[in-house]
Amino acid sequence: MTVPETSVTDSAAAPATRAAAPASAPDVPPSHPRQSEFGFTVGTRLPNGRGRTGVIRTPHGEIATPAFVVVGTKATVKAVTPEAVSDLGGQAVLANAYHLYLQPGADVVDAAGGLGRFMNWSGPTFTDSGGFQVMSLGSGFKKVIDMKAADSSGGDDAVAPGKERLANVDDDGVWFKSHLNGDVHRFTPEVSMGVQHQLGADIMFAFDELTTLHNSRGYQVESLERTRRWAERCIREHFRLTDARVGKDYQALFGVIQGAQYEDLRRTACRDLGAMPFDGYGIGGALEKENLGTIIGWCAEELPEDRPRHLLGISEPDDVFTAIENGADTFDCVSPTRVARNSAFYTPHGRFNLSGRRYRTDFTPLQEGCDCYTCTHYTRAYIHHLFKAKEMLSHTLISIHNERFVVGLVDAARQAIEDGTFDELKERVLADYYAGTGDPQGL
Numbered sequence: 161m162t163v164p165e166t167s168v169t170d171s172a173a174a175p176a177t178r179a180a181a182p183a184s185a186p187d188v189p190p191s192h193p194r195q196s197e198f199g200f201t202v203g204t205r206l207p208n209g210r211g212r213t214g215v216i217r218t219p220h221g222e223i224a225t226p227a228f229v230v231v232g233t234k235a236t237v238k239a240v241t242p243e244a245v246s247d248l249g250g251q252a253v254l255a256n257a258y259h260l261y262l263q264p265g266a267d268v269v270d271a272a273g274g275l276g277r278f279m280n281w282s283g284p285t286f287t288d289s290g291g292f293q294v295m296s297l298g299s300g301f302k303k304v305i306d307m308k309a310a311d312s313s314g315g316d317d318a319v320a321p322g323k324e325r326l327a328n329v330d331d332d333g334v335w336f337k338s339h340l341n342g343d344v345h346r347f348t349p350e351v352s353m354g355v356q357h358q359l360g361a362d363i364m365f366a367f368d369e370l371t372t373l374h375n376s377r378g379y380q381v382e383s384l385e386r387t388r389r390w391a392e393r394c395i396r397e398h399f400r401l402t403d404a405r406v407g408k409d410y411q412a413l414f415g416v417i418q419g420a421q422y423e424d425l426r427r428t429a430c431r432d433l434g435a436m437p438f439d440g441y442g443i444g445g446a447l448e449k450e451n452l453g454t455i456i457g458w459c460a461e462e463l464p465e466d467r468p469r470h471l472l473g474i475s476e477p478d479d480v481f482t483a484i485e486n487g488a489d490t491f492d493c494v495s496p497t498r499v500a501r502n503s504a505f506y507t508p509h510g511r512f513n514l515s516g517r518r519y520r521t522d523f524t525p526l527q528e529g530c531d532c533y534t535c536t537h538y539t540r541a542y543i544h545h546l547f548k549a550k551e552m553l554s555h556t557l558i559s560i561h562n563e564r565f566v567v568g569l570v571d572a573a574r575q576a577i578e579d580g581t582f583d584e585l586k587e588r589v590l591a592d593y594y595a596g597t598g599d600p601q602g603l
């Protein structure tokens with residue numbers, strides 16, 4: 161069963177070892193009348209024709225794109241109030257259906273009036289389908305984007321070292337064990353849609369199967385076909401729930417493009433799902449960092465131009481520029497708050513760790529010139545002290561700065577596309593960030 165993995169370049173050059181499923185007319189209604197309550201308008205394009213600015217219109221406001229979507233996995237941006245997220249320029253928040261389904265339960269969020277009202281965030285919201293967490297926590301692989309080149313020795317039943325397999329996929333859905341208490345749960349496309357309708361976010365994602373770079377090509381082909389059939393089921397259930405849940409705001413549904421590192425599979429997925437009445441698309445699954453731009457580019461070439469594209473889970477400034485340049489309109493990432501809890505802070509000259517002794521008496525802000533709440537009120541010495549004293553406020557203050565840094569970076573990229581200076585900005589920002597001066601002020 162196991163076929164040796166090939167890299168992107170190999171697969172592009174060599175004939176496919178196994179043909180992808182042919183595109184066929186999707187078994188779904190052509191559209192739903194309420195889809196007009198969600199919209200996307202393309203603004204200025206980069207000369208390469210893929211990267212672009214735009215505006216996403218939702219019932220809870222507009223998102224100017226490219227946009228960084230702040231992650232609030234459990235209906236909270238860790239250690240940061242919604243007011244602070246808004247003040248630092250965050251336009252939208254993304255929560256996770258899997259976590260909220262387990263705790264507190266989608267029925268609780270529904271009874272509260274939906275995700276935004278529950279967490280006191282008045283702007284646009286996203287939920288991801290839960291598929292990523294069901295399957296990545298299930299196999300013990302928490303990260304797929306930064307995976308090194310595939311190791312084919314793992315095979316299709318691979319689990320991370322020391323981990324028990326907690327998720328099992330079949331054609332109808334997934335059985336998985338809760339990471340909280342080991343209870344067994346069942347997710348299907350219909351269950352995911354039901355959960356996400358109860359959560360009430362403006363933008364939802366179709367339930368898809370996550371594969372890893374460890375899976376064989378044969379398995380990727382099989383999985384892609386399963387994700388295509390699940391996409392149809394998601395649309396049918398989504399339209400049914402849209403009709404059934406009278407009086408609710410329209411929730412947009414994005415299809416998720418899988419296909420790992422294989423050009424033919426990614427393009428097939430784009431054509432299959434592109435022919436379905438999704439409101440937008442997520443680019444998901446196994447991506448090697450060095451092929452990120454190539455894979456997004458294939459998707460941007462194939463997907464309908466008039467629908468937004470979300471890149472699920474990227475992290476570093478170079479990834480941000482690569483994603484925007486190749487046609488991603490929105491993306492999300494947990495890194496700004498995750499690294500903050502380990503006292504790491506972003507600056508234009510790289511990422512630094514505030515736990516170092518040299519910050520004990522450094523009475524400058526985290527980043528000179530930064531307009532965020534943290535940098536306009538506090539010093540490195542103070543936050544260093546909070547971190548060392550294990551005071552929770554250090555997480556809050558560093559998280560606010562880190563979110564502001566990434567949001568600001570993407571805002572600058574958006575402006576640069578409008579101004580025709582994207583390449584210059586990218587070159588300058590990346591040169592400074594990766595110069596390795598070892599000093600956050602670049603002195």
Ligand SMILES: [Zn+2]
Binds near residue numbers: 561564
């Ligand atoms: Zn700051």
